[in-house]
Amino acid sequence: MIDKKENYLDILRSIQKRPNITQRKMASSLGFSLGKLSYCLKSLKQKGYIKINNFNKSRKKIQYIYKLTPSGISEKTKLTISFMRRKMKEYEELQKELGNIEKKYNFEDKNRKKILRKKL
Numbered sequence: 310m311i312d313k314k315e316n317y318l319d320i321l322r323s324i325q326k327r328p329n330i331t332q333r334k335m336a337s338s339l340g341f342s343l344g345k346l347s348y349c350l351k352s353l354k355q356k357g358y359i360k361i362n363n364f365n366k367s368r369k370k371i372q373y374i375y376k377l378t379p380s381g382i383s384e385k386t387k388l389t390i391s392f393m394r395r396k397m398k399e400y401e402e403l404q405k406e407l408g409n410i411e412k413k414y415n416f417e418d419k420n421r422k423k424i425l426r427k428k429l
Contacts, residue, residue, distance in 0.1 A: 316341070317358075318388040320349055324359060324375040325385070331372060350375075358384050 319339050323330065330338075336346040353359045358381030363373050377385065 314388055315392065316345075316349055317353060318385065318392055320346070320353065321358065321377060321381060321385040321388070325377055328376060329372065329374045353381070356384075357381070 316339075320335070323335050323339060327335075332343060332346055332350070335341075336343045339346065341349075350359070350361065354361055357378055360376045360378055361373050362376070
């Protein structure tokens with residue numbers, strides 16, 4: 310369920326940044342298959358989070374423009390808050406784990422900084 314929410318958040322963020330992006334470019338930039346993106350866009354549209362309008366770019370091609378609805382903006386905000394909470398919890402857990410490792414191996418703060426600088 311978390312992956313699906315993160316996918317939706319990524320798509321909503323992408324639409325907000327570039328509403329006239331093609332599905333192919335959006336899929337590529339998000340690392341999604343075109344089919345996966347199409348499925349997610351349809352789902353977001355059914356939920357009322359986005360509107361999809363088409364316009365003629367040229368005589369041969371039709372391009373879509375994506376718009377976040379007010380409920381889409383609200384959902385994006387909720388997903389962003391949820392995402393940030395999860396990441397903060399992960400960060401705190403990693404901090405604890407690092408503290409336990411430092412205690413186990415008697416690392417001092419100076420040593421940790423040296424080790425971290427070498428790895429970065």
